[in-house]
Amino acid sequence: MRFFGAVLALLLAFLANAIAGETETCANWLKTVAFAGHETDYSGVFVYQHDDNVETSRITHIVEAGAEYERLEGLDGPKSEILRHDGQVWLSSEHGMLQMDSQQGRGRFPSLLPQQLTALTENYQAKQAGKERVAGYDAQVILFQPKDTLLYSHKIWVHSESGLLLKAAVLDDKSKIVEQYAFTQLQIGGKIDRAWIKSKVAANFHDSKKAKQVDAAATPVHLNSGWAVNFLPAGFKKITELERPMHGKHLPVTQIVYSDGLSAVSVFVELNDHDEDDLDGLSNRGAMTLYHKVKGEHLYTVVGEVPPRTIAKILDSIRYTSK
Known part of the structure; x- marks a missing residue:
C-alpha cells in the first residue's frame, strides 16, 4: 500500500508540474499575441464568418517611430474603410468622412487580446491545442476554456514566429463555431507600401476639420x-x-x-x-x-x-x- 501511495504521489506531482508548465507556456504566448497586433507590420485579407454569412476585409498595418498606421477596407457591399493613427479613427464611406470615438474598434481582429492579461488568465484556462497552418504560416493553436459554463470558449491560431493572430474562433458548449475570423492571404513584414498608407492618413489629418465629428x-x-x-x-x-x-x-x-x-x-x-x-x-x-x-x-x-x-x-x- 505504501508503494502504491508513493507512486500515486509521484504521478500527482508530475501532473501538477505538467499543468504548471503548460500554463506558463500559454501565458508567454498570450503576452506575445497581445502586443504583436500593434507592433508588427502586416497586410492581408481576412474573412469574418457568422451564421450563414461571410464578410471579407483587407487590412494594412505598419509601425513607424512607435506610431501605428492602419487601413481597414470592407470588400463586400458599399465601399467603406476605417483609418487609424495616433489614437484617431476615421470612417470613410459614400456618405463622407466621419471622425469616430477612439474607443470604438478596440478588440478588433487581429488585435483581439487585451494588453492587460491578468483578468484573462484568471477567468479562462488556456491550453495548447496542436499546430496547424493558416494562410501559409505555421501556427500554434491555443484554446481558452471559461471557468464559468455560461460563457463561450475561444480558440486562437498564433503565428509561430511573430505572435500575430492568424485566426480566431468562438465556440459554444458543443464546440460548434459561433463566429470566426481568419486570414486567407497575408504578408508579415517585408515590403509593404508604407508611403501609400501614411499619405492616406496624412490627408485625413488635413481634412479632419471637414469631417463630421461627435458633438x-x-x-x-x-x-x-x-x-x-x-x-x-x-x-x-x-x-x-x-x-x-x-x-x-x-x-x-x-x-x-x-x-x-x-x-x-x-x-x-x-x-x-x-x-x-x-x-x-x-x-x-x-x-x-x-x-x-x-x-x-x-x-x-x-x-x-x-x-x-x-x-x-x-x-x-x-x-x-x-x-
Whole structure:
C-alpha cells in the first residue's frame, strides 16, 4: 500500500508540474499575441464568418517611430474603410468622412487580446491545442476554456514566429463555431507600401476639420447612476459606467460595461418613451447577443459576446439600488 501511495504521489506531482508548465507556456504566448497586433507590420485579407454569412476585409498595418498606421477596407457591399493613427479613427464611406470615438474598434481582429492579461488568465484556462497552418504560416493553436459554463470558449491560431493572430474562433458548449475570423492571404513584414498608407492618413489629418465629428455635447459623462446588475458570470467586473446621448433617443441613456478580460457586456437603461411593450426581443449576430425588455417605465437593453441564456439572466437581474 505504501508503494502504491508513493507512486500515486509521484504521478500527482508530475501532473501538477505538467499543468504548471503548460500554463506558463500559454501565458508567454498570450503576452506575445497581445502586443504583436500593434507592433508588427502586416497586410492581408481576412474573412469574418457568422451564421450563414461571410464578410471579407483587407487590412494594412505598419509601425513607424512607435506610431501605428492602419487601413481597414470592407470588400463586400458599399465601399467603406476605417483609418487609424495616433489614437484617431476615421470612417470613410459614400456618405463622407466621419471622425469616430477612439474607443470604438478596440478588440478588433487581429488585435483581439487585451494588453492587460491578468483578468484573462484568471477567468479562462488556456491550453495548447496542436499546430496547424493558416494562410501559409505555421501556427500554434491555443484554446481558452471559461471557468464559468455560461460563457463561450475561444480558440486562437498564433503565428509561430511573430505572435500575430492568424485566426480566431468562438465556440459554444458543443464546440460548434459561433463566429470566426481568419486570414486567407497575408504578408508579415517585408515590403509593404508604407508611403501609400501614411499619405492616406496624412490627408485625413488635413481634412479632419471637414469631417463630421461627435458633438462635444454628446461626450459621455461618467457617473454612479444607482443601477446595478445582481447576476454576472464568474470573473466579470464593472469597467465603466456613464450617461450618453444616443442617436434617435430623446433622453440620455445610462450604460454600464462589464468584462472578464476577453468578453464584454454592456447594459443600457433608459426611460421607455415609446409607450409600447412590443420592444421585447432577443437577437444575435455571431457571438454578439442583444436583448431588449420593457419593465415598468424603463427599457433595458443588454448586448455582449456571451450566449443568449447568459444575456437573459443578466437583464432579468437589473435593479435600481440608490446613488
